Amino acid sequence: MLRKSHTTQNMSGGWKRRFVIESPPTQRRSGSNYAGRSQQTHKGLKIRKSPAWKEAVVIGIPKPETTRPPRQLQTYKSIERIRPNHSCSQQALRLVEYISEGFKIKRKTVAVFFDVAKAFDRTNKSWSTKAPRSPLLYSAYVNDIPRPSSGVQLALFADDTALYLRSNCLRNILPRLQRAIDELTQWLRLWRIEVNPEKSASIYFNYNTRRSTVPVPIDSPLKILNQSIPWQHNYKYLGITLDKHLHFRDHVSGPVMTYASPVFAHARPDILYDLQIVQNKFCRRAADAPWYVKNSILHRDLELPTISKYMRDASERFFDIANSHPNPLIVSAVSYEPPPSNHFCRRPRSVLLDPPDDLTVEVEKLIEVNEMAME
Numbered sequence: 001m002l003r004k005s006h007t008t009q010n011m012s013g014g015w016k017r018r019f020v021i022e023s024p025p026t027q028r029r030s031g032s033n034y035a036g037r038s039q040q041t042h043k044g045l046k047i048r049k050s051p052a053w054k055e056a057v058v059i060g061i062p063k064p065e066t067t068r069p070p071r072q073l074q075t076y077k078s079i080e081r082i083r084p085n086h087s088c089s090q091q092a093l094r095l096v097e098y099i100s101e102g103f104k105i106k107r108k109t110v111a112v113f114f115d116v117a118k119a120f121d122r123t124n125k126s127w128s129t130k131a132p133r134s135p136l137l138y139s140a141y142v143n144d145i146p147r148p149s150s151g152v153q154l155a156l157f158a159d160d161t162a163l164y165l166r167s168n169c170l171r172n173i174l175p176r177l178q179r180a181i182d183e184l185t186q187w188l189r190l191w192r193i194e195v196n197p198e199k200s201a202s203i204y205f206n207y208n209t210r211r212s213t214v215p216v217p218i219d220s221p222l223k224i225l226n227q228s229i230p231w232q233h234n235y236k237y238l239g240i241t242l243d244k245h246l247h248f249r250d251h252v253s254g255p256v257m258t259y260a261s262p263v264f265a266h267a268r269p270d271i272l273y274d275l276q277i278v279q280n281k282f283c284r285r286a287a288d289a290p291w292y293v294k295n296s297i298l299h300r301d302l303e304l305p306t307i308s309k310y311m312r313d314a315s316e317r318f319f320d321i322a323n324s325h326p327n328p329l330i331v332s333a334v335s336y337e338p339p340p341s342n343h344f345c346r347r348p349r350s351v352l353l354d355p356p357d358d359l360t361v362e363v364e365k366l367i368e369v370n371e372m373a374m375e
Contacts, residue, residue, distance in 0.1 A: 088238040089260040090322065090330050091157045093348060095164065095237070096263055097333045098153065099246060100347045102166040103207040104339065110173045111164035112181060112222060113235050115199035116188075146187055148180035160238055170204065170218055178222055185224055197227035201235045207345065208245045215244065240264070247271065258310060262318035265311040265351040276307045276359065296362040300370070306360045315351050 099109045138159060148154055148163060155162040163180050167173045188195055204216040211233075221228035234243040234250050240260050241251035248264040249271050257275050265272070283289070283298040299306060305313070322334045338349040356364070 085326060086157075088157065088240075089263055089318065090325070090327075091155060091160075092238045092240045092242075092260060092263050093322070094329060094333045095155060095162065096242070096246065096348060097336075098164065098166065099205045100345065101336075102205070103246075104343075104345045104347070106207075107166040107168055108170055108173065109164055109166040109205040110170070110177055110222075111162055111203050111205065112177065112229060113201045113203070113237060114161040114163075114184075114224075115196040115201075116159045116161060117194040117196050141191070142193070146183060148183060150176040150179065152177060152180040154180075154184075157238060162237065170216075174218075174220055174222065181222060181224060195224055197224040197229055200224065200229050201232040202229045203232055203235055203242065203244050205244050205246065211243075211245060211247065211249075258307070258314070261311045262315040262348060262351075264348075265315050266346045266348050269357065272307065272311075279304070279307055294362075296359060296366055299359075299363045300366040306357070306363060308357045309360045309363075312351055312354070312356075315348070319349060319352070 095111065099111075101107075102109045139156075142156065145154075145156070150165075152163055152165045155164070161184075163177060163184065165173050165177050165180075185195065202216075202222050215231040215233050221231065223229065234241050236242075238260075239256070240263055241248070241254060243250050248267040251264055252267070252271055252274055257278065280295045280298070283295065283302055283304060284293070287293075287298055287302065289298055298304075319334055322330050325331050334349065336347070336349065338347055338353055339345060341350070341353060
């Protein structure tokens with residue numbers, strides 16, 4: 001029976017789709033064979049093959065215009081290859097830290113995300129180059145982009161452009177942000193870079209434990225060339241879905257589980273537990289375990305860290321790199337003491353002070369018992 005499929009890229013640049021076919025069970029599942037199956041499954045995971053699955057590779061012949069991966073994914077990977085010390089997560093963290101600091105001092109933040117139309121096609125028309133170099137050419141093309149004044153912040157990563165500003169009152173933010181938009185738009189028109197106002201977005205970030213139904217309390221739109229920028233509840237920036245309260249519920253419910261986890265690992269535990277539920281189901285299905293086998297035993301047998309532990313370890317590595325980063329903007333963004341655990345506002349570094357959750361504690365106890373028994 002056909003179970004699932006995923007797409008990978010072959011050496012020639014084309015794409016192939018791999019279908020994983022699960023063999024029908026020959027006997028009824030029972031708890032008596034779980035121990036043997038869990039050991040066999042764990043051994044199979046190490047060699048990246050499942051002993052209960054058969055694999056068939058179906059190689060498709062794509063059309064000429066579909067021989068490349070999605071443009072956005074190709075853009076981010078190309079930039080990270082060109083500038084290995086810079087990543088999407090670091091740039092997104094700058095914005096999240098700026099907004100979170102505003103929550104702590106009771107400030108509101110407004111961010112405008114620009115949709116640049118066919119940015120890399122513009123640079124490729126004048127240069128004989130392959131597509132993977134397009135982000136580097138575009139970065140050189142916009143290197144002299146004017147930095148806004150009046151405290152407005154500019155964030156650039158490939159063709160993802162954002163302006164943001166915080167203040168104690170929305171009426172103080174909008175005029176200053178509109179001037180920065182006009183200055184940036186004028187420069188973009190001078191260099192024939194098109195911006196789509198309808199696909200751009202404005203978000204009013206404010207602290208609230210509940211999700212509000214109104215995106216902005218004042219119906220006063222920002223504009224690009226006299227066209228209104230729509231106010232949105234959320235926006236996907238560098239692959240991370242940011243909502244106006246930084247709950248990250250929309251991002252967690254998306255298809256990517258732990259992408260850029262240091263940016264949202266400080267979210268509420270009940271929101272992040274949805275990811276742990278997905279992993280628990282995977283472990284039970286991979287090991288063919290009956291219902292009465294505990295999730296902690298499954299994680300121990302498969303030697304798989306819990307979501308909480310994985311995110312904490314990833315955050316520790318992430319902030320260790322950020323503290324010694326050559327870019328002073330990233331260093332300044334992470335140079336702060338996280339608020340205490342009982343503080344109303346949590347920030348990304350707060351995850352480093354959080355105690356492990358119950359599942360992680362139980363798994364670590366089982367691992368410790370196994371190590372003692374082996375000694």
